Amino acid sequence: MKITGVETLYLRQPQVRGLCDSGQDALIVKVTTDAGITGIGEVDSSPMAVKGTIEGPFSHTTATGLREVVIGEDPFETEYLWHKMYRANIYAGRRGIGIHAMSGIDMALWDIKGKALGLPVWKLLGGGFHKRLRCYASSLFGSTPQATHDLARRFRDRGFDAVKFGWDPMGRDAKTDIALVEQGRKGLGDEADLLIDAGLVWDAKTALQRVRAFQAYNIFWLEEPLRPDDYEGYRKLSQATSIRIAAGEEESNRLSFLDLMDRGQIDVVQIDLTRCGGFTEAMKIASLAHDRGLVVANHGFTTYINVTAALHFLNAIPNALIVEFAAEEETTLREQITQQKLRAVDGYLAIPDAPGLGIDLDDEGVARFRAA
Numbered sequence: 001m002k003i004t005g006v007e008t009l010y011l012r013q014p015q016v017r018g019l020c021d022s023g024q025d026a027l028i029v030k031v032t033t034d035a036g037i038t039g040i041g042e043v044d045s046s047p048m049a050v051k052g053t054i055e056g057p058f059s060h061t062t063a064t065g066l067r068e069v070v071i072g073e074d075p076f077e078t079e080y081l082w083h084k085m086y087r088a089n090i091y092a093g094r095r096g097i098g099i100h101a102m103s104g105i106d107m108a109l110w111d112i113k114g115k116a117l118g119l120p121v122w123k124l125l126g127g128g129f130h131k132r133l134r135c136y137a138s139s140l141f142g143s144t145p146q147a148t149h150d151l152a153r154r155f156r157d158r159g160f161d162a163v164k165f166g167w168d169p170m171g172r173d174a175k176t177d178i179a180l181v182e183q184g185r186k187g188l189g190d191e192a193d194l195l196i197d198a199g200l201v202w203d204a205k206t207a208l209q210r211v212r213a214f215q216a217y218n219i220f221w222l223e224e225p226l227r228p229d230d231y232e233g234y235r236k237l238s239q240a241t242s243i244r245i246a247a248g249e250e251e252s253n254r255l256s257f258l259d260l261m262d263r264g265q266i267d268v269v270q271i272d273l274t275r276c277g278g279f280t281e282a283m284k285i286a287s288l289a290h291d292r293g294l295v296v297a298n299h300g301f302t303t304y305i306n307v308t309a310a311l312h313f314l315n316a317i318p319n320a321l322i323v324e325f326a327a328e329e330e331t332t333l334r335e336q337i338t339q340q341k342l343r344a345v346d347g348y349l350a351i352p353d354a355p356g357l358g359i360d361l362d363d364e365g366v367a368r369f370r371a372a
């Protein structure tokens with residue numbers, strides 16, 4: 001089998017607003033083959049930069065559009081192609097956008113392999129740890145502590161027993177920060193798990209003060225309290241608290257994850273399949289985490305393609321903790337661009353069993369939102 005085409009589709013709602021749901025636009029990657037099998041992937045990054053990275057021309061041997069690198073190659077050779085793409089785009093690709101773009105192609109290649117063999121991706125990865133995985137409802141904070149309380153109550157009423165709130169208005173001042181967590185806990189009740197995503201707002205000492213104040217509300221983890229490059233801060237914070245510190249969504253490729261694990265001493269490694277280098281790299285990151293006794297969660301705020309990929313991945317590693325599932329009620333694009341829609345049942349997501357990723361584009365929905 002040979003790769004015959006790589007195409008990027010930029011989908012966008014007429015209005016993209018500052019909701020938690022960053023599935024309001026999407027960059028989809030389609031890889032076609034001479035066997036008639038098409039694989040899909042997604043990249044959650046700066047969409048047009050990804051498009052350029054994939055569809056751009058040959059410039060020289062360390063700056064080449066990724067499409068040119070993989071056309072004519074065998075889609076089964078995912079490890080070889082990962083390194084070929086990395087080498088061909090090394091100026092822009094060692095971290096960030098180049099790895100992001102590679103993630104979408106890698107994901108599509110695994111989809112092709114699964115479809116060709118009639119097996120789900122998790123089985124190709126050697127998995128089979130779970131039948132279903134516990135998920136948490138992922139949301140922004142309400143605009144006030146009271147609004148956060150009401151949101152928490154609604155998630156609980158929808159059957160979630162783990163809920164995450166994040167970002168603004170966290171970080172304004174101590175009183176607001178603590179009231180947000182307090183009201184989140186009140187809305188959820190004592191039994192459910194409450195996860196807090198600070199959103200890169202503090203220095204290490206402020207974060208430590210907050211973590212001590214949040215202890216009264218029994219939080220499951222504290223995510224991204226610091227700037228992603230503040231490894232020293234992460235180390236000081238992690239060593240000073242028994243609350244799990246989670247991070248990783250800003251990282252691409254295993255070496256930057258290693259910095260977070262070894263220098264930063266974080267506890268929960270959050271991997272976004274659409275940015276970390278795809279399945280090929282994610283499996284290595286999870287293995288490095290497992291060697292260090294660390295647990296892994298996905299990061300995924302965009303389409304059901306991202307979440308579905310995460311389910312395959314988390315089902316293929318021994319150290320999966322929980323699945324992120326953006327459960328905001330107000331979504332448009334995400335509900336319309338794939339044939340399959342994911343639904344949590346009693347706070348769990350089922351492991352997909354269809355060949356490949358087991359998720360297909362809805363051509364009409366895609367056409368409706370196609371922007372480039």
Ligand code: MG
Binds near residue numbers: 166197223224249
């Ligand atoms: Mg986050």
